Structures are given as structure tokens and as C-alpha cells.
Amino acid sequence: MSLLRTAARGMLASMFIYGGLDALRNPGPKVPNAEAVTDELADRIDQLPDDTEALIRANGALQVGAGVCLATNTFARPAAAALAASLVPTTAAGHRFWESDSEATRVQQTIHFLKNVGLLGGLIIAAMDTEGEPGVAWRAQHAIEHSKLLADHQKEVADLTAEVAKAKTESKAAESRVKAAEAAADTRVKAAQTKAAVIATAKQARRDAKLAAKAGRGLSRVVGLAGRTARAAVPPY
Template sequence: MTLVRVIARPLIASSFALSGVDRLRSAGTTAPQLKPVLAGLTRVVPSAAAVTGNEKLVGQVLGATQVGAALLLGIGRFSRVAALLLAVTATVNTLVDYRSADGSTTEGKKARRSQLLRNLSLIGAVLLATVDTNGRPGIAWRAEHLAIDAKKSAAGLGRDARKQLQKADQAVRKTAADVVGS
């Protein structure tokens, strides 16, 4: 792991870990803020109504997910999956924060815009972390090269099998010629 990754991952993760702990501590008070976002999700995906009906539980799950994924990202374990989870939870948090922020005054609008840009920046950072392969080839590259190698091996195996079949054919013809006497 490079020095940049050693420093950057915990720095990105720290904001999410603190946000997750805050969400866990105040899940009851943030539940009303989640309600409009979850209602919109329920309209789009009606089968999610069973899950989105309990705003406090959803808030706790979001907080716990953020804490766990932030810890994994910070220590560099399952960092791509952890970053993806953080991107999803950060998107939900951004929607909640933007809808619940005060936009009636000039100062409120500035604060709301600043918070939105900060959240979008963090989402961008974790999206970059989702595609960071840590200097190793990604799964798509590995799968492509595995298929190429398998194709080469199968082609080589085919040539060997044809050679063996030709040798067997020649042996059978020789034995037949010896038996018949031609």
C-alpha cells in the first residue's frame, strides 16, 4: 500500500465514522428527517415499505453501516466494498441533509449549499476509492486474461490431442497392414 493510500483512506473514513456515530446516538431525533426521503423511496419501490416504515431503525442501520464501512476503509480491508457502502449511505445522508436544511434565509442557503458541496465531495472521494485497485489488476482485467489463457490452453490441448490421434491412427493402420499382409 502506498503512502498516499495509508494517509488518505483513514482521512476519508474519519468523517464517515464520526457521522455514523452521531447518527447512531441520535437515531430517534433524526428519524423525522429521514421520513420524507424514505417516503419517496417507498413511492418508487413499493416493496420497500416494510423496511422504510421504521425510520429510527433505518437511521440506526445507516449509522452502523457508516461506522463499519469507515473502519474497514480506514484499515484498508475490503476497501472497495466499504467505499461503495459509504457512497450509498452518504447519498442518503446528503438527501436528508439537503431536504432538512434551512433555505429560507441567505445564510441558510449558503450553509445548505456548503453542506451539499462537502457531501458531494465526500461521495466523489469514496467513489474514487471504489475503483482503486491498490496497484493490482481489477477483477475485469483478471477475468479477461483468465479467458485468454484458457483459450490458449484449449487450443494447445487441441493440437496435442490431434497429434495423439494421428499417431494412434498410424499405429492402427500399421497393425492392420501387418495382419492383412499388404
């Protein structure tokens, strides 16, 4: 925090600390003016105490405590907001220039009223001063946007994960179909090979049978020829 900002907060808080201490120590003279506000508030707020001096002291204690916090930069922004809230009834009760009969009194009270309005403006600025850091509204908006981006990212990740799982499932199914096709092809190839071997064996058997039959016929002719030759060689009696 800069030195200038520290000094400005201390100067802004000084009047409230002084006025709050005076209200705590000597609330009596302020009662007649305060009753114009407290009576009206009491008609609207049932829980508001009827003791005007107690209300003046409570307002003074608030101003002292919030003024010290503002001057020491301890919860400065909430302290400034609290002082701004306490200044409204204080101004409405203590500087009712519109009720003054004397011109001089009206002018004086108008000056004090406008002075308090200026203080109220300074307190509002102090309550909104983030010292260059992101404010609550910005942080809340940033958190909402970050949450949306995170949700979108998580949705994209989930979608991609689902697509990858689907692709893996389809790949496994395709691999199973390929393996089944390969097994069926192997079975058909083996069946074809077996059939070819059976056919080759049958053909060879037929060839062997033909050769055997041919050899048998040749042998029969040889035997017949030998018999005829033998009969011819025997002399007749």
C-alpha cells in the same frame, strides 16, 4: 500499501465514523429531514421498516463499520463502496438545498451537498483502487482468455493425439500388408524352387533313361556279335 494511501483512507473514513456514531447516539434531530427520503422509499419498497429512527441508526452503524474497515484497510474496496451507497440517502435527506427559502441556508446546504458529492467521488476512487494489482474485471477477463487458450491447447493436443493414433494404425496396417506380401513372395519362391527341382529331376531321369536305352542296344549288338562269332567257330559236321 504506501503510507500515503493509508493516511488518505483514514482521513476519508474519519467523517463517516464520526457521523455514524452521532446517528447511532442521537438519531432524533435527523428524523424530520430523513423522512423526506424514507417516506418516498417506503412507497417503493414494501419491506422497508416504517421506523425512521431505526433506519437512521442502521445507516449510522453501516457508516461506522465500513469506515473502520476503510481506515484499517480491511476489505477496503467493499467498505468504500458501502460508504458510497450510504452517502446517497444521507446527502439527499440532509442537504436539500433546493427546498431552502433562505439564500444563506441555500448556499450553506449547496456547499454541504457538493462536499458530499466530492466525498462520493473519493469513495468511488477508493472502491476502484487496486493498489497496482490486477482488478476483478481484469482477472475475470484474464481467466476467460486463459480458459479459451487452455481449451484451444487441449483441442490441439486431442487432434494431434488422434492423428498419431491414426498414423500408428495405418503404419500397423502397412506393416501387416508388407508381411503378407513377403510371405506370399516366399511361398511363390519356394513353389518355384520346388518346380525347378522337379523339372531338373525329370530331365535327369530322361537322360538316365536315354543312356540306359543306348547301353541296352549296345549290349544287344555285343551279344548278337558274340553269338555269331560262336557259331562261326564251331566246325561243321
